[in-house]
Amino acid sequence: MPIITTRGIIYTIKRGDTLFSIANQFGSNIAAIERANYLFPPVTDQGLIFPGDELVIPTSTNSPIMRYIVASGDTLTGMANVYNSFVDLIAGVNNIDNPNLIYVDQPLMVPAFAYKIVNGDTLFAISRRFGVSVSAIEEANANRPGFQRDVIWPDYHLIIPIPTSRNIFVTKPLPSSTISSGQRLEGYARVFEAVVNYQLRDTNGVIVTNERFAMTNEGAPAYGFFSTGIPFDRAPTASSGELWVYSRSAKDGSIQDLVKIKVNF
Template identity: 60%
Template sequence: MTIVFKKNYIYTVRRGDTLYSIARRFGSTVEAIERANHLFEPVTDPGLIFPGDVLVVPSLSKTGKVTYVVKSGDTISHIAARFSTFIDLVSGINKLENPDLIFPDQQLIVPAFIYEIQSGDTLSAISRRFGVSLSKIQKANQDRPGFKLDLIWPEFYLLIPLPTSVNIVVWDPLPGMKVRNGQRIEGNARAFEANVLHQIRDDNGVIVSNERFTTADAGAPEYGNFTNTLPFDRTPTTNNGELWVYTRSPKDGSIQDLVRIKIYF
């Protein structure tokens, strides 16, 4: 499994763009852009791009979140829909004062990660591995010249939306990752009194890590950053499980804003 942790940009080609100009702008290389988007035959003549093509542009930064570059005519609603998430969440994690006011070339963090396709992969297997539906993967990769439902290419950078609620996104661990005792957890949450809860369950329903809470660095209505660790209280009885991250209702204590992330032990 190859998750790409380096910073990547999602860029829509404009008239007059070349791979060289795009690479210079985002600190990448022509070769890296070609590989990440499979800009080779039979998809296209090598390096050929057209206005409207959506490219993943790898940067040289060692770490960083997936960043969407706003194009002319975009709205937060459109961007949120592409990644199967919520207007409030995209606005909140980017600290937008007015979600109705975004502009071309603005850079916005989006709840997604990148998987580098390996030989023998299929989209259905990738969907099962990460617990993300095929329709959501298809929507995130629409208008990318190298993306097809029936044929995928090794080394292609596949955009995979993160599971979110309207108030919570988890950046670490990512879906499909192997989780160990003491694993770090990190995310953003809009939570009453900034309280965020989490637990781990295996596929038999055994609670491997008991419910614990952490406090974000800001409470609602802000989206604060939260971190904590995930100690194991019991030995997993299966190889697979889920990380649950959520809040509880101040009225009746019921679980709210539940985000479920597929993990492995």
């Protein structure tokens, strides 16, 4: 079954907001917001919202990587905890010079995407599929209406944190993507001499793509963007595997900042 990901924004409801005003603000529509957050009985009266709750707002943005709209009282430390990431990474990929200075209504890229739940899903199965712990998924969705650990609703847009290291954030492919030779690898990295390494392994331990490197457009201390193709050096011997993205130590060549992304073939 294909994985259905959606594009969206994470927004904290303010006093005086209505679904109509929120939909207009982000170019969405009321019905889509209701479905994405399951604003129906038995969760709530249809369309009823409360200040402080977080909504996923479906949008037509180009990237599946989610944007979080800063709310009053937010800090990068809090966001890093919610999305199982790091303050300096979130600051770096959003070009924030002072991590203690963010603004209400500022849109920030966060390491997460939205997955549309289908019949038969469980949080445990979803966590295994994407290589993310149940507790991390719970934390990312804790302030949302309609989210419960034991009952999840079809068509609900579940926020899935993307695995990162302190210095590497892979934006493409998303976890559990089906990939083939030539697949684009994209992301951000704070790495020595602007070099980020990658390789691809299947679950039998076969190295499908030998170690290669890509160059970021800026070297450390900046988080530079990188984009490259992933050629297959040999055919996979299993239906799934892991994409490894990392740097190597300038001292001894050891692997550092390893990020593992689950993939399918």
